[in-house]
Amino acid sequence: MVEVRHRYATVGGHRVFYREAGPREAPALVLLHGFPSSSRMFRHLIPALADRFHIIAPDHLGFGNSDAPPPDVFTYTFDSLTDVTEALLAQLGIARYAVYVQDYGAPIGWRLALRDPAAITAVITQSGNAYEEGFVPDFWKPVWAYAEDPGPRTEPAVRDALSLDAIRWQYLHGVNRPELVDPDTWAADHREVNRPGNDLVQLALFGDYATNPPLYPQVHAYFREHQVxxxxxxxxGDEIFGPDGARAFTRDLxxxxxxxxxxxxxxxxxSHLDTVAGYIRGFLTAIEPPV
Structure with missing residues (x-):
């Protein structure tokens, strides 16, 4: 049985939860989750990789078991979430690492790479977008409208993303064997993002998401220069970040x-844990053989 350690660290006065597994002397792998989940999304992946890698998987502030201070106490932007992640890794002594990004984890991962390119040994992106081609227009239209003009006209459409039906759809759409997806996933996510006051946290991040595409040219330049x-x-079958977003990485890499x-x-x-874990093990082992 692989030991997964469940820990907390204090970062900037806030308690940040993270999962840790694997030998500390092994190559580090940082797992960054997306909306509306938490590091819980990696609960099965961590044991599949922890024999070879030192894994750190934090919950972003506002998600999972991390603190969720109100927006008048903590400014919820992707820059500020990156600040917290960067400080956590420094506190844990993680100076060089591969990073796995999914959904919201991607803009955090890209910022980490731009701030310290030498820290990133490799990137694994699973629906972690970095190209305009990745956005499925019908899904993102309400987000762009809200970011441009937050208020009563645009807010109901993005608030709907916090509903149980919308979160269930995120887990089940495009999946050919939905019976493999544990209903506890969307039930837990729905419960956590709907804690009292957390709606304002999520609305702040919906509004700030528009800061991410303008960063893409810098991300592409980073890819071209460093060939990570x-x-x-x-x-x-992802209808949030479509397959063209995955193919686009080969333009710069x-x-x-x-x-x-x-x-x-x-x-x-x-639904496809073994497939993903197999690709990751082969990819990372070829780059940096484990100790």
């Missing part, structure tokens, strides 16, 4: 490894 090893493994998994959706680990 990259694995893109996406569900072929010709050696990127891209896999579109048939029958997989946005939360690919729920």
């Amino acid at each position: 090893p990259l694995l893109a493994v996406w569900g072929a 010709p050696d990127a490894e891209v896999h579109l998994v048939p029958g997989g959706g946005h939360f690919l680990l729920e």
